[in-house]
């Protein structure tokens with residue numbers, strides 16, 4: 001029988017961190033060895049082999065750096081990893097051969113597939129808009145998932161030689177047309193009762209394709225998080241997106 005993998009959770013008191021602790025405790029091949037939250041000394045991370053990090057965007061880079069410097073693999077769900085932060089993490093990883101970090105904006109299988117389908121569909125449609133809908137306690141907008149979806153769509157459009165989305169708006173003093181991520185309109189809704197939802201609307205002449213994903217419960221993220229925990233040690237360096245661990249590489 002193979003040994004159980006020792007796992008610690010950073011952000012353990014939060015909505016996602018608490019769910020991850022429950023999932024790890026329920027897995028036969030994993031042992032929860034540490035729960036850390038704001039203000040805790042991360043130290044040796046309780047002897048963990050893998051850390052799961054769900055905190056806040058401004059704290060995540062330092063937490064992840066600490067883990068890498070301890071030689072511990074990390075599965076990161078926290079949002080806010082822009083190119084500057086990723087670049088700095090790549091630098092840290094270059095000094096720690098063999099350590100793996102997985103950063104995934106969304107661990108729900110349906111959300112990963114939605115992003116992939118949106119990327120596939122993008123070159124066939126002149127118009128596209130992303131609408132993300134979340135619980136009102138979410139601190140960041142747009143969601144990490146929406147930002148990544150928009151970036152993937154924009155890259156697919158650029159590769160296909162499609163120009164800007166058509167939009168005749170010349171007056172929008174209150175920002176009613178939403179944000180733009182890589183030129184793609186993104187709209188954020190915050191509503192009591194919701195967890196995490198997204199629609200991608202793709203419009204062509206006389207038709208619309210709607211791609212929608214709903215996470216009704218945070219358990220939806222757990223199979224992906226556990227898959228990341230089990231695989232991250234076999235993927236040294238930085239991986240962005242769980243799809244790379246699921247055989248969904250291009």
Ligand SMILES: NC(=O)C1=CN([C@@H]2O[C@H](COP(=O)(O)OP(=O)(O)OC[C@H]3O[C@@H](n4cnc5c(N)ncnc54)[C@H](O)[C@@H]3O)[C@@H](O)[C@H]2O)C=CC1
Nearest residue numbers: 011013014015016037038055059077078079104105106107
């Ligand atoms: N990748 C994915 O599938 C998902 C990602 N998320 C992202 O995960 C993050 C956390 O989301 P929630 O759990 O809903 O937030 P939350 O606010 O419930 O939990 C965050 C936790 O981090 C703790 N924290 C704050 N500063 C810290 C620090 N310096 N060190 C350690 N812990 C610290 C807080 O005390 C809190 O317990 C967000 O960025 C969210 O967008 C959320 C759901 C799914």
Ligand SMILES: O=C(O)C1=N[C@H](C(=O)O)C[C@H](O)C1
Nearest residue numbers: 079105106138143144145196
């Ligand atoms: O804060 C959340 O809840 C979520 N955050 C992630 C994001 O910003 O995309 C993933 C999921 O949408 C839930």
